[in-house]
Amino acid sequence: MTTPGDLGDEVLDLGSVEGSFRESRGSFCLVGKLCTDRAYNMYALMDVMIKAFKCRTKTIVREWGHKLLIFTFLDESDRDWVIRNQPWHFDGHLFVVKSLTGMEQPSGVSITRASFWARVYDLPIMCHTEAMLISIAKRIGELEIFEPPDGLNLGYYLRFKVSIDITKPLLRGLTIKLSGEELWIPIKYEALLFYCFYFGLVGHNFRGCDSYDKNDCPDPTEMEYSPFLKASPIKKGRGPKVEMKSTRGTAGGVDMSGTVCAQSVLGSSSVDKSDSVLISR
Numbered sequence: 001m002t003t004p005g006d007l008g009d010e011v012l013d014l015g016s017v018e019g020s021f022r023e024s025r026g027s028f029c030l031v032g033k034l035c036t037d038r039a040y041n042m043y044a045l046m047d048v049m050i051k052a053f054k055c056r057t058k059t060i061v062r063e064w065g066h067k068l069l070i071f072t073f074l075d076e077s078d079r080d081w082v083i084r085n086q087p088w089h090f091d092g093h094l095f096v097v098k099s100l101t102g103m104e105q106p107s108g109v110s111i112t113r114a115s116f117w118a119r120v121y122d123l124p125i126m127c128h129t130e131a132m133l134i135s136i137a138k139r140i141g142e143l144e145i146f147e148p149p150d151g152l153n154l155g156y157y158l159r160f161k162v163s164i165d166i167t168k169p170l171l172r173g174l175t176i177k178l179s180g181e182e183l184w185i186p187i188k189y190e191a192l193l194f195y196c197f198y199f200g201l202v203g204h205n206f207r208g209c210d211s212y213d214k215n216d217c218p219d220p221t222e223m224e225y226s227p228f229l230k231a232s233p234i235k236k237g238r239g240p241k242v243e244m245k246s247t248r249g250t251a252g253g254v255d256m257s258g259t260v261c262a263q264s265v266l267g268s269s270s271v272d273k274s275d276s277v278l279i280s281r
Contacts, residue, residue, distance in 0.1 A: 028073045028074070028079055029079075029099075029100040030070070030071045030073075030079060030098065030099060031068055031069070031071075031097065031100055031106045032049070032068070032069045032071060032095055032096065032097040032098075032111075033067055033069070034090055034093055034094075034095050035093055035094040035095070035202055036093040038093075040091065040093075042063055042067075045069070045095075046063070046069060049061070049069070049071075049088065049090060049095060052088065053071075053078070053082050055073060055078035055082075056075060056077075056078060057074040057075040059072065059078065060072040064106050064107070065106070065107045066107075068106060068107065070100075070106055071097070083099065086114060086115040086116075087115060087116055087191050089193055092193050092194050093193070093194050094114060094166070094193065094194065096111050096113070096114045098111050098113075112165055112166060113142075113163045113164065113166065114163070114166050114202070115144060115161055115162070115164075116162065116164060116190060116191065116192065117159060117191070117231075117233065117234075118141075118159070118160060118161070118188070118190070119157040119158065119159050119231055120136055120157060120174070120185050120186070120187055121185065121187075121188065122157075122186065123136075123158060123185060124183065127176075127178075128149040128154060128158065129149060130148055133146055133149060133160060134146065136185075137160045137162055139171075139174060140162050140164065140171055141164035141165070142162060142163040143160060143161075143162055144161045144163060145161040146159070146161070147160065157188075159234075166201070167201075168201075169200030169201060170189065170200045170201075170202070170229060172187060172200070172229060173186045173187050186228075187229070188228070188229055188230065189230065189231060190231045190232065190234070191233050192229060193230075197224075197227075200224065
């Protein structure tokens with residue numbers, strides 16, 4: 001005889017109805033999370049981010065469990081624009097988004113990667129080639145977009161966008177070998193705001209680090225990481241137009257600013273609140 005407690009062991013197969021839901025909603029959704037252990041106002045985060053995204057069609061944001069937000073877009077291009085223009089920030093903290101298929105539980109999605117524009121400095125002239133740049137970028141993270149080197153107009157740094165694992169320390173640089181000689185190549189990241197000078201992790205500073213021992217390293221200037229990993233984003237409209245190449249075939253229309261800081265849109269009158277819906281519960 002089956003008891004009510006046994007019913008939880010049965011498997012309900014929803015395969016016959018999965019298609020319509022996935023195509024109509026799941027593929028147009030993003031899950032987002034703020035990378036901080038500090039307390040913050042969830043409703044303010046929802047309001048600020050939906051304004052910062054500036055989508056052309058209505059966007060719905062809903063709180064989902066513990067510290068997660070679900071964004072539902074009516075237009076696929078709006079969703080892609082949000083992904084393409086990472087990183088996003090709220091109150092100085094990184095806000096990470098990830099695409100959903102609609103078939104997974106949002107609470108179980110691993111949000112461990114974020115996209116940044118990275119720069120490598122002082123490369124030997126012979127390394128200013130597409131092949132060399134791609135090889136270097138893939139050592140830092142998953143390459144998304146890059147600016148092809150200009151053989152005539154050489155720059156002090158080369159620039160590309162990579163998806164990096166934010167659960168691991170940031171790379172401060174790379175050691176390359178040319179003709180038997182090892183060279184140190186510094187790396188900087190655009191729109192990098194809050195990170196730990198002690199461990200190099202994104203999401204907190206060294207004063208908020210649970211593992212930081214001031215007796216072990218009392219002087220912040222002696223830590224392995226420093227503010228020198230930060231690079232100012234290239235602002236839209238400044239400098240000549242640069243050709244962009246994407247490793248995913250979706251580089252068209254990339255915003256050259258590379259980032260949007262959500263806190264800067266507070267109080268903006270350019271966004272019509274009727275175009276977005278916030279649901280706190």
